[in-house]
Amino acid sequence: MPVATLTTKGRITMPKVVRNALCLRSGDRVAFVMHGHSEALLKPITKSVDEVFGRLHDPAQPSKTVTEMKAAVATRFWRRH
Numbered sequence: 001m002p003v004a005t006l007t008t009k010g011r012i013t014m015p016k017v018v019r020n021a022l023c024l025r026s027g028d029r030v031a032f033v034m035h036g037h038s039e040a041l042l043k044p045i046t047k048s049v050d051e052v053f054g055r056l057h058d059p060a061q062p063s064k065t066v067t068e069m070k071a072a073v074a075t076r077f078w079r080r081h
Contacts, residue, residue, distance in 0.1 A: 023080050046077060 002015035014024070022044050024030070029045040064072070 046073075 002018050004012040004015060006012055019025075022030075022042075024044055031043045031045055033041040033043060035041060
């Protein structure tokens with residue numbers, strides 16, 4: 001079982017095996033879901049198309065609707081898992 005140590009500033013370094021399994025990279029965000037007072041679940045926060053809209057603009061590529069982009073992002077995400 002991967003283990004991390006909490007620093008005096010409240011920081012942890014997530015073990016590489018966990019980062020790889022969750023497809024996390026530097027700058028990604030995670031949420032902690034509390035289960036009672038003694039257990040927490042770590043969940044990656046995936047970005048929506050609205051957050052990254054326009055970052056990879058290519059004038060030669062035809063425009064896509066938000067629905068088409070969300071579907072493409074979801075497909076890509078599930079292929080990685």
